[in-house]
Amino acid sequence: MKNSSRRGFMGKAFGGVAGVGAIAALFAMKKSWDPLPSVKAAGFTTLDMSAYKENELVVEKWRGKPIFVLKQSKAMLESEDKNMSQLTGKTTAAIDKTRLIKIGDAHYMVTIGLCTHLGCIPGYDKDEKSFLCACHGGKYDDTGMVTKSPPPRGLDIPPFKIDGNTLVLGEEGPEYKKMKETGITL
Amino acid sequence: MKNKEPLILAVVVFFTLVTYYLVEPFAHSQMHKHVEGQDFVYNGTADIEEVEHRIAIAKEGKADTKALEAKLQKKKAFWSDVEKISKLKGDVVAGEGTFAMCQGCHMEGAANMGGVTPPSLAHSGALYDTKYLIALIKDPAMASNVDHKYADTSMHPMGSIMAMVSEPQDIANVVAFLKAKKSGEVTPKEAFVDSCGRCHANRYEQLTQSGFIPKTKADIKTGTDIAMLDFKKKVAQEQISLAGYLGKLPPDLSIIIRARSEHFLETFVENPQSQLAGTAMPRVGLTKDSYAKVLEYLEDSGDTKRHERESVGKNVMIYILIFAIFALLWKREIWRDLH
Amino acid sequence: MAHFTKATSIKDWLNQRLAIEKVEKVMASEYWIPKNINFLWAMGMVLVITFVLLLVSGIFLLMYYQPNVDLAFDSVNYTIMREVDFGWLWRHVHGVAASVVFLIIYIHMFTAIYYGSYKKGREMIWISGMLLFVAFSAEAFSGYMLPWGQMSYWAGMVITNLFSGGSLHADGLVEWIRGDYVPAQAFLNRFFMLHVLLIPVAIMGLIGLHFGALRIPHVNNQDGEEIDFDEESKKYLAGDKAGSKVIRFANDFMSKDMLVVAIYLVFFFYLVFFHYDFAMDPVNFDPADGLKTPTHIYPEWYFLWSYEILRPFSTNIGLMAFAFAQVIFMALPFLDRSPNTVPASRRGLFKYWFWAMLIDMIILTAMGKVPPIEPFGTIGFYAALTFIGLWIALPIITMFEKKA
Numbered sequence: 001m002k003n004s005s006r007r008g009f010m011g012k013a014f015g016g017v018a019g020v021g022a023i024a025a026l027f028a029m030k031k032s033w034d035p036l037p038s039v040k041a042a043g044f045t046t047l048d049m050s051a052y053k054e055n056e057l058v059v060e061k062w063r064g065k066p067i068f069v070l071k072q073s074k075a076m077l078e079s080e081d082k083n084m085s086q087l088t089g090k091t092t093a094a095i096d097k098t099r100l101i102k103i104g105d106a107h108y109m110v111t112i113g114l115c116t117h118l119g120c121i122p123g124y125d126k127d128e129k130s131f132l133c134a135c136h137g138g139k140y141d142d143t144g145m146v147t148k149s150p151p152p153r154g155l156d157i158p159p160f161k162i163d164g165n166t167l168v169l170g171e172e173g174p175e176y177k178k179m180k181e182t183g184i185t186l
Numbered sequence: 187m188k189n190k191e192p193l194i195l196a197v198v199v200f201f202t203l204v205t206y207y208l209v210e211p212f213a214h215s216q217m218h219k220h221v222e223g224q225d226f227v228y229n230g231t232a233d234i235e236e237v238e239h240r241i242a243i244a245k246e247g248k249a250d251t252k253a254l255e256a257k258l259q260k261k262k263a264f265w266s267d268v269e270k271i272s273k274l275k276g277d278v279v280a281g282e283g284t285f286a287m288c289q290g291c292h293m294e295g296a297a298n299m300g301g302v303t304p305p306s307l308a309h310s311g312a313l314y315d316t317k318y319l320i321a322l323i324k325d326p327a328m329a330s331n332v333d334h335k336y337a338d339t340s341m342h343p344m345g346s347i348m349a350m351v352s353e354p355q356d357i358a359n360v361v362a363f364l365k366a367k368k369s370g371e372v373t374p375k376e377a378f379v380d381s382c383g384r385c386h387a388n389r390y391e392q393l394t395q396s397g398f399i400p401k402t403k404a405d406i407k408t409g410t411d412i413a414m415l416d417f418k419k420k421v422a423q424e425q426i427s428l429a430g431y432l433g434k435l436p437p438d439l440s441i442i443i444r445a446r447s448e449h450f451l452e453t454f455v456e457n458p459q460s461q462l463a464g465t466a467m468p469r470v471g472l473t474k475d476s477y478a479k480v481l482e483y484l485e486d487s488g489d490t491k492r493h494e495r496e497s498v499g500k501n502v503m504i505y506i507l508i509f510a511i512f513a514l515l516w517k518r519e520i521w522r523d524l525h
Numbered sequence: 526m527a528h529f530t531k532a533t534s535i536k537d538w539l540n541q542r543l544a545i546e547k548v549e550k551v552m553a554s555e556y557w558i559p560k561n562i563n564f565l566w567a568m569g570m571v572l573v574i575t576f577v578l579l580l581v582s583g584i585f586l587l588m589y590y591q592p593n594v595d596l597a598f599d600s601v602n603y604t605i606m607r608e609v610d611f612g613w614l615w616r617h618v619h620g621v622a623a624s625v626v627f628l629i630i631y632i633h634m635f636t637a638i639y640y641g642s643y644k645k646g647r648e649m650i651w652i653s654g655m656l657l658f659v660a661f662s663a664e665a666f667s668g669y670m671l672p673w674g675q676m677s678y679w680a681g682m683v684i685t686n687l688f689s690g691g692s693l694h695a696d697g698l699v700e701w702i703r704g705d706y707v708p709a710q711a712f713l714n715r716f717f718m719l720h721v722l723l724i725p726v727a728i729m730g731l732i733g734l735h736f737g738a739l740r741i742p743h744v745n746n747q748d749g750e751e752i753d754f755d756e757e758s759k760k761y762l763a764g765d766k767a768g769s770k771v772i773r774f775a776n777d778f779m780s781k782d783m784l785v786v787a788i789y790l791v792f793f794f795y796l797v798f799f800h801y802d803f804a805m806d807p808v809n810f811d812p813a814d815g816l817k818t819p820t821h822i823y824p825e826w827y828f829l830w831s832y833e834i835l836r837p838f839s840t841n842i843g844l845m846a847f848a849f850a851q852v853i854f855m856a857l858p859f860l861d862r863s864p865n866t867v868p869a870s871r872r873g874l875f876k877y878w879f880w881a882m883l884i885d886m887i888i889l890t891a892m893g894k895v896p897p898i899e900p901f902g903t904i905g906f907y908a909a910l911t912f913i914g915l916w917i918a919l920p921i922i923t924m925f926e927k928k929a
Contacts, residue, residue, distance in 0.1 A: 217895070
């Protein structure tokens with residue numbers, strides 16, 4: 001009947017208008033759930049690269065996670081040419097150097113200090129120049145590359161941006177973007 | 187059946203509005219007597235009226251008015267002198283020379299003097315009223331209306347200026363210098379920090395009486411941030427000194443814009459004694475424009491989302507009117523065959 | 526075991542297990558409402574909508590509020606108002622709704638008193654409604670503590686002091702309620718618990734009781750006429766919708782409800798965005814300071830009439846008058862000795878009683894806000910006496926009421 005169809009239409013139209021309001025309200029609610037500006041601002045850590053010493057691991061903090069900063073010495077850079085992967089038996093030289101960040105004349109390993117296996121924090125041996133994860137025996141070399149399983153991949157590299165002699169963690173600079181593209185890090 | 191709804195609506199609205207009026211505007215008018223502002227004119231009118239009013243009350247109570255009369259004469263003479271000095275032509279170059287005497291206390295990184303840190307004068311020409319500046323140099327306690335705290339106004343922390351710069355022409359010169367060379371565009375933040383920030387913190391804007399909270403780093407091994415602890419100690423010491431000088435620590439102004447009415451804030455800043463008689467807060471001497479800047483800073487800290495509130499509000503009002511129209515149309519459709 | 530057959534549709538499947546068709550008929554399409562009503566009958570739905578607004582806005586406030594005496598004030602005025610996206614919106618909605626809900630409650634209450642909707646089988650609706658008023662009052666009071674401003678602290682101090690019982694000096698009881706000698710962390714935390722969990726649960730239960738109490742007696746009408754719902758509903762279902770004295774709850778009554786709600790929301794949102802100081806008093810934007818009493822302390826507007834009954838008298842008498850005021854409304858169905866269920870305009874002296882009570886409560890409200898100086902002190906005193914007098918007069922007036 002004409003009446004009931006017009007009534008049904010009006011009812012649906014009204015329901016539609018109410019729906020628009022409900023969606024707008026849901027949008028506002030979603031935004032209220034977002035991380036706060038102060039949280040997002042704290043998501044950037046600036047590292048002063050001039051403060052680090054060669055072959056001395058320093059643990060920084062970024063977004064609640066430990067960050068390994070290891071300045072490479074000449075000996076470390078030279079020996080990396082000879083590195084062998086226990087996984088593949090092949091030299092890892094080509095991959096190793098690309099894991100490092102070059103600032104000025106110095107090279108640094110900057111990675112998230114969590115084992116890519118199950119998240120424990122590996123320990124660094126200065127003499128062996130390698131990382132050993134006590135939880136399941138995983139090992140990494142002095143560029144963060146995996147040398148002994150079970151870790152599935154090398155230590156992850158955090159997003160970074162080179163700014164003069166400082167490194168800003170949390171921002172994606174061109175060097176980091178290249179590392180992601182070539183699959184060096186996730 | 188007669189439709190009674192318009193009458194019922196009128197009755198409900200009437201009683202609601204009567205209740206609202208009695209509980210809000212009327213009650214508040216009974217709680218807070220209206221205070222007239224001076225529209226940021228500093229010529230002593232308010233100060234003189236204040237003493238005259240107190241004389242009138244004393245006379246009603248049959249108390250002795252000799253001391254008050256003397257005070258009245260002193261104030262009248264003071265502000266009339268200020269008026270005279272304001273008519274002199276100030277020499278900016280000579281003023282710069284005189285200004286050297288001010289810089290001893292009013293320099294960047296100045297030390298706390300007698301309880302309070304002297305404010306920066308970098309923008310003083312833009313922030314403060316000319317007559318007020320003249321009055322301030324002539325007698326700081328009288329100008330800022332806190333002379334009731336001192337038997338001898340030269341005991342004011344800035345009281346030494348009364349002896350150092352006393353010649354009317356010298357005063358006119360240095361004020362001309364400030365107006366010419368220490369002015370420029372002032373941001374709301376600068377206006378607040380310079381005119382209020384040495385006594386009033388604003389924690390929502392990370393501002394303390396010792397400046398903005400710096401970015402520091404905690405020691406990675408222990409989590410302690412010694413630089414921040416040192417800064418907090420510095421602020422605490424400044425606050426103790428201020429509380430000692432003023433009697434109590436001036437309130438943090440983060441949310442003052444919602445804790446007091448705009449009229450209260452304006453009249454209070456212009457002449458604190460008019461709203462809180464006996465307060466230790468000095469008159470600051472802001473011009474009308476500078477006060478507007480300070481107000482904007484206070485709104486930014488205490489009513490940050492006001493622009494968003496207004497724009498979202500407008501959109502919500504439009505939506506809800508459309509919603510109501512559709513509700514009406516649907517209701518009409520349903521009730522078409524019910525009536 | 527009931528007999529279940531293979532379902533023909535999802536609706537049939539649910540219907541066999543949950544009787545949704547029967548529920549829909551009882552609660553919606555065959556819940557018969559009299560046609561002879563006005564927009565005041567929509568206040569119940571307006572209250573439901575406002576309660577939902579309070580719940581939803583409350584949920585988002587709860588995500589960021591910190592019930593700690595050192596953090597509470599800034600968690601509201603900095604984190605929620607400045608940092609959280611749309612945090613200011615939830616705060617404003619919550620504050621304005623908390624105030625406006627009482628305006629609607631009072632309109633709803635006085636509608637019931639005017640039309641006699643508390644009599645002849647509807648007593649439980651009235652009693653459950655008054656219990657809801659008490660629950661909402663407790664919810665409002667506990668909520669007001671949370672921002673931990675000056676008014677929060679001093680209202681907490683003053684209201685808990687009432688429990689010392691005047692000359693009874695039950696200071697131990699007061700300390701037990703607070704969990705401390707003064708309103709402090711223990712006090713804030715427990716009132717947070719009450720506000721966020723216990724009282725809302727009680728309110729939802731009472732709403733269920735309130736709706737349940739309404740179902741059997743059915744909704745009243747403007748003339749208090751006793752309608753034969755069976756007969757009228759038969760007329761409606763036979764097709765004579767215009768002639769029937771009843772309408773369906775869904776969608777007939779609901780569509781008018783929704784219209785009233787929509788108009789209400791226009792005013793509500795105007796207040797939320799553009800005129801909210803009445804609901805968010807400036808005094809509460811000063812952080813709580815146990816060493817400094819504000820110059821003017823006053824309760825929220827909806828408690829003022831009650832506050833003014835306490836104020837003019839000496840301590841013990843004031844407390845007794847205050848206790849009287851809290852419970853006396855509950856006794857209305859039993860104090861009203863007349864069986865007439867008609868609007869007040871047709872009830873002789875009760876008509877004057879009604880308007881006198883309404884105006885007296887408004888006067889008490891106004892006097893409760895202003896400082897107790899003259900002439901306000903005297904006006905408040907006589908208004909309080911009038912309130913008590915009106916309730917004593919009620920049984921007498923209604924006993925001699927002519928049968929309508």
